Amino acid sequence: MKSYLAILSARFRVLLQYRMAAAAGFGTQLFWGLIRMMIFQAFYDSSSAAQPISRADVVTYIWLGQALLGFLPWNLDSDIRAMVRNGTVAYELLRPVDLYGAWYMRALAQRTAPTILRAIPLLLVAGLFFGMRPPANAHDLVCWIVTTLGAIAFSCAFTTLMNVTLVVTVSGEGVARFMPPLVYTLSGMLIPISLLPAWLIPIVNILPFRALVDTPFRAYLGQLPDREFAFALAHQLVWTIVCVIAGRAMLTRSVRRMVIQGG
């Protein structure tokens, strides 16, 4: 356990070095958030029909999304990609820790460190100037924190699974091109899932990706009644376990047949 924590904290500190990148990301995400906010408000102003999510809540939803974008499993670990290409992945196999566990910890650092760095100023600015609201009560806050932890657990399991596919395919080009739009759309980041056409919602609800965005954000907005909350948590947990088992199995299998290039 100690070695995993060491990997996590080392990666965390490396990633926190990129402060300029975080500042630049802050500016860009603020701008995007403003565009998206105005677009949604314009849609809400065009119709007087009642919507499953209110105009004010959509604003909060958008800002949460802009701030926590980095939690999504949208990219591969570029270091692992390089290691698989140039063969230094062999060193990883020599380390006296479980490879899957080590890579999961890398994913955890990759998902959290840069995101936290840019989320805090963005949420502050959005809260002060652009209509983002805090959770209505302590209950919502706790539910949000719990589901966010679930979202991160799933996100890292999925990131690790994607990284493991690198060992199989080497290039990873297909995963790198097709996963991001899929994750972005099906998680509810593009538009809140409750605004999708009614026939599509049950399908998206079963698929794993809503665990990343829609579940924690609805908890934040107080739209997750206790029964649904329990179900959503189970949904996050089951998909996390599925991804961990799949990732582990694929890694064990491919390490057994691995051919190290170069020399």
Added chain:
Amino acid sequence: MQDTLALYFRLVSVCLRSKMQYRASFVLLSAGQFFSLALEFLAIWALFARFGSLKGWSLAEIGLFYGVTHGSFAVAEVIGRGFDTFSDMIKSGDFDRFLLRPRGTVLQVAGREFDGRLGRLAQSAVVFAWAIKSLPIAWDAGKVALLGAMFIGGVCLFYGLFVLQATMSFWTIETLEIMNAVTYGGTETGQYPLTIYKPWFRSIFTFVIPLACVNYLPAGLLFGHSAVSSMGTALLAISPVAGLLFLGLSLLSWQYGVKRYCSTGS
């Protein structure tokens, strides 16, 4: 001039041939882009299905905005790749070599790289074709010319933004990520009529970056939207020229940047 163009096309064909060596990568890149944008347009469709209209504008009208904006951005993205990724040259010091050659820097940088991604172009063409088919516009020569002007003006505008982004890296070395907010953010903004945004935001995309001049204003004339056409037909009809002017100014700033360039020495 003819000589320069011949050289440009030669550079481009070399680039394309080298890209085609990685066929699988090219296909995946294009298909991924198509897929990503198709999902984004489906999201717009889903919002229309739920809200009915967008402040009096229909989905087909948005489709035209979308097609023209993404189509012109796609062309600019493909031909402007050399400027888009220019900061790498500054960082590595490779730009110094260009200065030693007996040719203009604009030509060399423009022909440096050529992006093979066709996904955006294909996807916006599909949306554009659908929008043209569904819109009740009586097409005549003037309207077709206006549409062409919007498209060309858009290409010039986005190309100008890439040139400007490259120019800034003479001073900043890095590409400023905030430029993405006006390039990619510009396409996101241009998908919708400018009236839906707040006044300060509209001013930025009309007077600083004349995006409105190449899509919202002429399109208003095309649709005969009363909010826009009251501004005067002549003014609206020539507004796409602003894209050309923007490109001209960007190239001037580029020339100034080249004069002030100081190598990183790496």
